[in-house]
Amino acid sequence: MEPTLSQFAETRRKDGLKVKRHEEVMSNAFSESNPEAVAENSLMTGYLMNYFKDHFSLRPLALFDVVKDFTYGDSLAGNLRLRTSLAQLFNGYFKPFKPVSADELMAGGGLLPIIGQLGRALVDPGNAILIARPYYHGFDMALGALDNIKVQGAHVPLHEAFTTKELDHLELALREAGTKIQAVFLVNPQNPYGRCYPKEVLEAYCRFCEQHDLHLVSDEIYALSTFCSRDVPTPQPFISILSLDLDSLGVKESRVHMLYGMSKDFDANGFRAGVLHTRNRTLYQSLLATSIFSNVSSPTAELWNSLLSDERGLKAYIEANRAALMEAYEHITEWLRFHDIPYIPSSAGHFLMVNFRPLLSQDSMGHVLGYENDAGMAARETALLSYLSRPPCRVVLAPGSGMHMFEPGWFRLTFSISRGVMDIALGKIERALGWSKLQM
Ligand SMILES: Cc1ncc(COP(=O)(O)O)c(C=O)c1O
Numbered sequence: 001m002e003p004t005l006s007q008f009a010e011t012r013r014k015d016g017l018k019v020k021r022h023e024e025v026m027s028n029a030f031s032e033s034n035p036e037a038v039a040e041n042s043l044m045t046g047y048l049m050n051y052f053k054d055h056f057s058l059r060p061l062a063l064f065d066v067v068k069d070f071t072y073g074d075s076l077a078g079n080l081r082l083r084t085s086l087a088q089l090f091n092g093y094f095k096p097f098k099p100v101s102a103d104e105l106m107a108g109g110g111l112l113p114i115i116g117q118l119g120r121a122l123v124d125p126g127n128a129i130l131i132a133r134p135y136y137h138g139f140d141m142a143l144g145a146l147d148n149i150k151v152q153g154a155h156v157p158l159h160e161a162f163t164t165k166e167l168d169h170l171e172l173a174l175r176e177a178g179t180k181i182q183a184v185f186l187v188n189p190q191n192p193y194g195r196c197y198p199k200e201v202l203e204a205y206c207r208f209c210e211q212h213d214l215h216l217v218s219d220e221i222y223a224l225s226t227f228c229s230r231d232v233p234t235p236q237p238f239i240s241i242l243s244l245d246l247d248s249l250g251v252k253e254s255r256v257h258m259l260y261g262m263s264k265d266f267d268a269n270g271f272r273a274g275v276l277h278t279r280n281r282t283l284y285q286s287l288l289a290t291s292i293f294s295n296v297s298s299p300t301a302e303l304w305n306s307l308l309s310d311e312r313g314l315k316a317y318i319e320a321n322r323a324a325l326m327e328a329y330e331h332i333t334e335w336l337r338f339h340d341i342p343y344i345p346s347s348a349g350h351f352l353m354v355n356f357r358p359l360l361s362q363d364s365m366g367h368v369l370g371y372e373n374d375a376g377m378a379a380r381e382t383a384l385l386s387y388l389s390r391p392p393c394r395v396v397l398a399p400g401s402g403m404h405m406f407e408p409g410w411f412r413l414t415f416s417i418s419r420g421v422m423d424i425a426l427g428k429i430e431r432a433l434g435w436s437k438l439q440m
Pocket of ligand 1 (some may be wrong): 110111112113136138187191219221261262263269272273274
């Protein structure tokens with residue numbers, strides 16, 4: 001007889017299968033890093049490899065030495081050197097209304113593990129967080145997998161996104177949710193749109209949470225990946241939730257929490273490091289009790305710290321990253337325009353939303369992709385995804401439906417990929433769809 005598992009394990013088996021299927025698709029794609037579907041930035045890998053060769057070393061435990069990179073370290077909240085240099089980063093680049101100190105920061109092994117721990121501390125199992133749609137699909141997994149926390153998406157029409165009207169849609173969703181909402185999530189710069197929120201909208205989010213007695217979690221993992229382009233020459237600059245004067249808004253600082261990480265701005269998804277900023281001491285203390293489940297490893301902490309604590313090196317890196325993102329964005333949008341594929345311009349992050357609906361509305365595509373003329377747009381979206389991800393094309397795009405996009409037929413396209421790999425991927429799509437090739 002097979003040994004039985006706990007109810008917890010049984011109810012998560014299906015989610016495990018979903019992850020497995022995702023892994024199969026990804027490992028079948030043409031490049032090991034499978035850059036099209038995941039928001040990874042590989043533009044700066046060479047730059048960082050060289051930087052860390054010269055600036056990173058682990059310190060062994062010496063007699064009377066407090067630096068212990070080979071030990072458990074000095075704090076379960078993340079080593080103090082890392083938290084001190086993160087506080088410097090926030091004080092230097094996020095324009096906080098009140099200076100950030102290391103003891104308000106808790107680091108962990110990636111942002112999703114921190115989100116899992118934080119979700120559990122803010123929301124009871126079966127209850128929900130509220131977020132504007134479309135939203136980053138990782139929240140469904142990070143919040144649902146551990147504690148069955150629901151993610152309630154509020155549909156926001158595109159023309160009202162990033163305006164204070166967004167809050168009217170959240171209000172409606174709050175009323176109609178049918179589940180108790182305990183927190184609101186905000187991603188700024190937003191994923192998948194790749195845009196920053198204006199100050200008045202951030203303030204409206206804070207007031208909304210105060211009015212309804214909710215926590216506000218602002219995920220700012222793309223904060224420094226903003227860039228200009230021909231599409232958006234003067235984008236909305238990034239404004240951190242930390243920069244708001246909460247007192248004057250009548251908002252308690254104990255309900256506002258900020259998240260940041262190494263994965264995106266620092267081109268290092270695989271190193272696994274993230275951080276929570278909170279001035280809620282009870283929450284902080286409570287999270288310490290479970291921090292052991294998401295510790296950031298000493299080598300990663302020290303590696304990140306080496307760049308964060310080098311003021312000039314950090315500035316040079318951030319500028320180089322922005323320039324690389326801008327160049328990669330110009331390249332992909334030139335390709336999209338050449339093929340007449342509409343898209344929503346972005347000015348932050350690693351991606352943009354691309355509209356394949358006009359293409360998928362052509363019934364002639366059914367012969368290529370294998371759908372019937374009466375197939376709906378959702379089925380056509382799935383057909384395109386599966387056609388492109390199978391041999392011989394093997395290019396993975398992230399379907400908008402996974403991000404709860406307001407209508408099917410959209411895909412999120414990651415452009416922060418080295419030119420050589422990107423051109424191979426674009427050429428494969430051109431061949432698979434029988435398009436003429438853009439000579440670049
Ligand atoms: C908005 C947002 N938050 C969190 C994460 C996950 O961060 P990490 O790699 O640190 O777990 C991602 C990754 O795509 C993201 O886009």
